[in-house]
Amino acid sequence: QVQLVESGGGLVQPGGSLRLSCVASGRAFNLLSMGWFRQAPGKEREFVAAISRGGGVTRYVDSMEGRFTISRDNAKNTVYLQMNSLKPEDTAVYSCAAVLSFTSAVPTTAPGYNFWGQGTQVTVSS
Numbered sequence: 001q002v003q004l005v006e007s008g009g010g011l012v013q014p015g016g017s018l019r020l021s022c023v024a025s026g027r028a029f030n031l032l033s034m035g036w037f038r039q040a041p042g043k044e045r046e047f048v049a050a051i052s053r054g055g056g057v058t059r060y061v062d063s064m065e066g067r068f069t070i071s072r073d074n075a076k077n078t079v080y081l082q083m084n085s086l087k088p089e090d091t092a093v094y095s096c097a098a099v100l101s102f103t104s105a106v107p108t109t110a111p112g113y114n115f116w117g118q119g120t121q122v123t124v125s126s
Helices: none
Strands: 003-007 010-012 018-025 032-039 046-051 058-060 068-073 078-083 092-100 120-124
Touching: 003 092, 018 032, 018 092, 018 120, 032 068, 032 078, 046 068, 046 078, 058 068, 078 092
Parallel strands: 010 120
Antiparallel strands: 003 018, 018 078, 032 046, 032 092, 046 058, 068 078, 092 120
C-alpha cells in the first residue's frame, strides 16, 4: 500500500502561483511513477502532469505545459506541482496519484494509477 498526502492548496488571485506537495509513504518512493490530476465541480477528473520514478521523464496536458511544472525529491518522498500564472479555470481539487513502475513509463490517464491522495483545494479568484 501507498499513502499519499497532498498539501499546499488555497486561495490565490489570478496570475498568482502555488506549489502543491504530495508526500508518499508505504513503499519505496523511487519505484513509483507519480501523477497530478484535478477535478473541478461538475466536471470529470483530468490529467495535469506526471513524472517517472527517476524524474527523467515528465508529461503534461498541452494546455498547462509552460505554466505548471512537476518535480520530485526522492530523498523526501515528495512530488511537487509548481503552478504559475493561475487562472480562474484552474480552480479544482488537485490530487496526486502513484503507481509502482519498473520502467520510465509515465501514465497519463487515471486508470494507470492505483494509489490516490485525498486531494487539496485550489481556488483562483479575485
